[in-house]
Amino acid sequence: MINISVLGYGTVGSGVVEVLDTNSESIAKKARQPIHVKYVLDKREFPGSPVEDKVVHDINVILDDPEVQIVVETMGGVHPAYEFVKGALERGKSVCTSNKELVAKHGAELLALAKSKSINFLFEASVGGGIPIIRPLNQSLTADEIEEITGILNGTTNYILSKMDTEGADFAEVLREAQDKGYAERNPEADVEGYDACRKIAILTSLAFGKQVDYEDIYTEGITKITKTDMLYAKELDAKIKIVGSSKREDEKVSAFVAPVMIGRENPLYSVNDVFNGIYVKGNVLGDTMFYGKGAGKLPTASAVVADVVDAAKHIGTNIMTNWSTHKLELADFEEVSHRFFVRVDEVEKEAAAEAFGQVEEVNANVAGEYAFITKLMTEKEFKEKAVALSSMRNRIRVAF
Amino acid sequence: MINISVLGYGTVGSGVVEVLDTNSESIAKKARQPIHVKYVLDKREFPGSPVEDKVVHDINVILDDPEVQIVVETMGGVHPAYEFVKGALERGKSVCTSNKELVAKHGAELLALAKSKSINFLFEASVGGGIPIIRPLNQSLTADEIEEITGILNGTTNYILSKMDTEGADFAEVLREAQDKGYAERNPEADVEGYDACRKIAILTSLAFGKQVDYEDIYTEGITKITKTDMLYAKELDAKIKIVGSSKREDEKVSAFVAPVMIGRENPLYSVNDVFNGIYVKGNVLGDTMFYGKGAGKLPTASAVVADVVDAAKHIGTNIMTNWSTHKLELADFEEVSHRFFVRVDEVEKEAAAEAFGQVEEVNANVAGEYAFITKLMTEKEFKEKAVALSSMRNRIRVAF
Numbered sequence: 001m002i003n004i005s006v007l008g009y010g011t012v013g014s015g016v017v018e019v020l021d022t023n024s025e026s027i028a029k030k031a032r033q034p035i036h037v038k039y040v041l042d043k044r045e046f047p048g049s050p051v052e053d054k055v056v057h058d059i060n061v062i063l064d065d066p067e068v069q070i071v072v073e074t075m076g077g078v079h080p081a082y083e084f085v086k087g088a089l090e091r092g093k094s095v096c097t098s099n100k101e102l103v104a105k106h107g108a109e110l111l112a113l114a115k116s117k118s119i120n121f122l123f124e125a126s127v128g129g130g131i132p133i134i135r136p137l138n139q140s141l142t143a144d145e146i147e148e149i150t151g152i153l154n155g156t157t158n159y160i161l162s163k164m165d166t167e168g169a170d171f172a173e174v175l176r177e178a179q180d181k182g183y184a185e186r187n188p189e190a191d192v193e194g195y196d197a198c199r200k201i202a203i204l205t206s207l208a209f210g211k212q213v214d215y216e217d218i219y220t221e222g223i224t225k226i227t228k229t230d231m232l233y234a235k236e237l238d239a240k241i242k243i244v245g246s247s248k249r250e251d252e253k254v255s256a257f258v259a260p261v262m263i264g265r266e267n268p269l270y271s272v273n274d275v276f277n278g279i280y281v282k283g284n285v286l287g288d289t290m291f292y293g294k295g296a297g298k299l300p301t302a303s304a305v306v307a308d309v310v311d312a313a314k315h316i317g318t319n320i321m322t323n324w325s326t327h328k329l330e331l332a333d334f335e336e337v338s339h340r341f342f343v344r345v346d347e348v349e350k351e352a353a354a355e356a357f358g359q360v361e362e363v364n365a366n367v368a369g370e371y372a373f374i375t376k377l378m379t380e381k382e383f384k385e386k387a388v389a390l391s392s393m394r395n396r397i398r399v400a401f
Numbered sequence: 402m403i404n405i406s407v408l409g410y411g412t413v414g415s416g417v418v419e420v421l422d423t424n425s426e427s428i429a430k431k432a433r434q435p436i437h438v439k440y441v442l443d444k445r446e447f448p449g450s451p452v453e454d455k456v457v458h459d460i461n462v463i464l465d466d467p468e469v470q471i472v473v474e475t476m477g478g479v480h481p482a483y484e485f486v487k488g489a490l491e492r493g494k495s496v497c498t499s500n501k502e503l504v505a506k507h508g509a510e511l512l513a514l515a516k517s518k519s520i521n522f523l524f525e526a527s528v529g530g531g532i533p534i535i536r537p538l539n540q541s542l543t544a545d546e547i548e549e550i551t552g553i554l555n556g557t558t559n560y561i562l563s564k565m566d567t568e569g570a571d572f573a574e575v576l577r578e579a580q581d582k583g584y585a586e587r588n589p590e591a592d593v594e595g596y597d598a599c600r601k602i603a604i605l606t607s608l609a610f611g612k613q614v615d616y617e618d619i620y621t622e623g624i625t626k627i628t629k630t631d632m633l634y635a636k637e638l639d640a641k642i643k644i645v646g647s648s649k650r651e652d653e654k655v656s657a658f659v660a661p662v663m664i665g666r667e668n669p670l671y672s673v674n675d676v677f678n679g680i681y682v683k684g685n686v687l688g689d690t691m692f693y694g695k696g697a698g699k700l701p702t703a704s705a706v707v708a709d710v711v712d713a714a715k716h717i718g719t720n721i722m723t724n725w726s727t728h729k730l731e732l733a734d735f736e737e738v739s740h741r742f743f744v745r746v747d748e749v750e751k752e753a754a755a756e757a758f759g760q761v762e763e764v765n766a767n768v769a770g771e772y773a774f775i776t777k778l779m780t781e782k783e784f785k786e787k788a789v790a791l792s793s794m795r796n797r798i799r800v801a802f
Contacts, residue, residue, distance in 0.1 A: 019544050019686045022685070022686065023544060023545065023546055023685070023686065026546050027543070027544060029724070030543040030722070030724065031543075032722070124541070130684075130686075130687040130688065130690065131690055132537045132541035132542065132690070135536075135537070135540060135541045136533045136536070136537055136541070139536060139540070139708075139712065140525070140533035140536045140537070140708055141533065141704075141708065142428065142431040142432075142707075142708045142711040142712070143420050143424060143428060143703070143704045143705070143706075143707030143708045143710075143711065144424065144704055144708075145424055145427050268672070268693055270672070271669070271671070271672035283531075283704060284423070284424065285420045285423065285424065285531075285700045285701070285703065285704040285707075286531040286694070286695070286700070286701050286704040286705075287531065287694070287695050287698075287700070287701050288694055288695065289531065289532055289533070289692075289693060289694035289695075290691075290692075290693040290694065291690075291691075291692060291693075292669055292690060292691040292692075292693065293687070293688070293689060293690035293691065294687070294688050294689065294690075297688075299686040299687070299688070300686070300687050300688050302544070302686065303542075303544045303545055303684060303686040303687040304544070304687075305544075306543075306544030306686075307540075307541055307542065307543045307544045307545075309544075310543040310544065311540065311543070314722065321431070321433070321715065323430070323431065
């Protein structure tokens with residue numbers, strides 16, 4: 001029998017307890033032994049709940065108990081999760097976490113610590129919820145050198161953009177509706193400004209390229225400026241507007257960003273709608289592959305955490321190799337990254353646009369008083385320099401085709 | 402350094418050698434040591450090729466060499482692959498194979514043999530080509546009890562059906578074109594009759610449910626009877642016709658089949674087109690997930706084989722647990738499996754259809770002289786009994802929505 005402890009009995013933490021209970025028999029078979037929840041750490045009490053008698057309020061009860069071999073961290077946030085996780089690893093307990101902030105900020109350090117102790121620090125649930133992506137990147141795509149990862153990594157914003165697309169509604173309206181339904185937080189900043197996706201692409205990029213990517217270095221743009229008019233043009237282009245986290249390796253340099261992009265029908269991410277996530281990975285020999293599923297939610301996320309618990313239980317005393325060193329990966333300067341840009345200006349600036357951008361692809365969605373076009377491929381820097389000539393820019397969205 | 406040998410220097414075997422060469426540095430890092438191809442077994446010689454000096458014609462050279470720790474089998478077919486693989490495992494060499502016939506037929510036995518020797522029998526490339534599916538099923542979805550696997554498992558038939566859909570062409574015409582382009586074999590039976598997909602769903606079902614599924618027990622229907630007229634109706638229904646391998650667990654009974662089905666737009670497999678494969682998996686806590694990518698081809702398939710080689714190298718002396726016992730899984734009687742059926746009859750049988758099937762959903766694609774409808778949910782047996790009343794059935798296709 002393996003004793004585990006769960007730090008934080010919120011949505012995911014209670015989901016972990018529920019999954020371990022629901023599938024206890026098959027999980028015991030796969031972990032080669034039963035998994036027993038010995039403690040649950042939370043500030044609150046949970047009278048009448050299945051963990052009523054397991055709740056403790058002091059992390060040291062867990063850290064000091066040699067019977068606890070695996071710690072599940074589902075508290076979220078960097079502090080005190082970091083101190084608790086580090087304390088557990090230092091005492092030889094493997095840790096499984098769903099906490100993307102923690103992994104993005106301290107992943108490399110905590111992996112190195114786990115390795116030095118021959119235990120494991122696992123974080124499948126930190127990206128893509130229930131979708132297996134961390135373990136496949138780590139253990140399945142080992143024959144390849146990764147060339148690109150582009151993911152729809154945030155279910156809330158994908159839901160909002162999908163609704164704006166299908167209902168022709170504006171951002172604020174759909175956000176309000178999503179908040180009422182509980183799909184978006186009352187303070188939606190982390191989702192709609194792209195901060196959540198930024199941490200996730202930082203984790204995936206670190207894993208894929210083997211070095212620490214600081215999420216603060218990643219250019220991040222949210223979806224608050226996307227309008228229903230933009231959606232009209234996307235339809236005209238047979239495209240969809242999706243906010244993606246993306247990293248690419250070109251000439252030994254890795255670039256990364258989070259931003260809304262126009263995606264064409266031939267892109268496998270085109271069909272990833274509503275609250276679903278999809279993560280496209282391109283390997284130099286494998287070619288295109290995509291992982292799809294529910295990127296959030298109590299049970300999908302708990303499923304990923306429990307899969308990590310099973311793996312940790314199977315590997316007591318053995319570190320599972322992870323290719324993510326503490327060396328910092330210097331990202332390419334985003335100013336030098338190239339895209340085509342979809343641009344909307346006042347109709348009167350049609351000539352100014354031609355002068356600034358040269359030959360462009362016009363896009364007509366019958367919007368009165370407006371002129372829209374797609375530029376040729378150019379760097380962010382070039383685009384900004386040229387765009388100075390246009391005084392009426394209504395929006396500009398990067399184009400992924 | 403790990404010495405490996407490759408059995409069969411055809412498309413996949415030569416791809417394995419190429420991938421090991423192309424990515425030798427990153428592969429050595431992930432395998433914790435360089436991988437060296439010591440022998441290549443083939444009947445032919447390959448003068449001027451990179452393996453010119455490594456070719457042997459006698460399997461015993463490889464089996465008797467204690468330096469060879471991993472054998473890659475990319476010959477295809479059951480014999481002599483089975484004897485060679487068994488011989489390698491008996492001598493303590495791990496085996497990585499892309500051979501679906503071998504795995505479907507003897508997987509359970511060879512896994513048990515590998516386990517008894519503390520070595521590994523790995524077969525990621527046998528299903529879905531480069532798509533990671535075997536390892537995720539085995540190691541990532543461990544918190545879940547699998548409820549359904551439905552996959553587009555054969556790229557050739559998906560290409561044919563996609564072309565029939567987009568070009569309004571008939572089966573024979575597209576098949577000929579696919580053969581000319583090398584996408585379909587001159588003898589296309591294994592693909593178009595569903596036999597290839599049948600072996601693959603047998604493998605996935607065995608892994609997901611932990612017991613040996615004999616592929617001979619799986620109802621298998623190909624795509625040779627699908628016409629361009631069927632495609633017109635599919636369009637009318639906003640559906641696509643795809644040949645899938647599918648298995649489901651209901652009330653502790655597992656059913657499985659291979660057949661063309663109508664798939665609706667909300668299904669993630671709807672967007673899996675051309676030569677791509679997609680494998681949808683439903684877990685009882687995870688919900689829906691899908692794995693997407695190139696299901697065949699030299700380098701994608703070799704990528705999966707080499708990932709297995711890396712895993713085997715990392716696990717020298719340790720068996721990676723696989724949940725696939727030699728106990729036979731008794732599949733549910735296919736006659737008792739339920740679907741809705743799309744049916745086309747002569748227009749004059751409209752009343753006979755109503756009499757036989759009761760209330761149906763009519764489908765009108767403006768095909769002269771024809772009446773088409775979708776039945777309510779019923780078993781195969783019920784359908785056959787009712788269909789006896791109709792003398793003009795032009796086609797019937799199962800409906801997955």
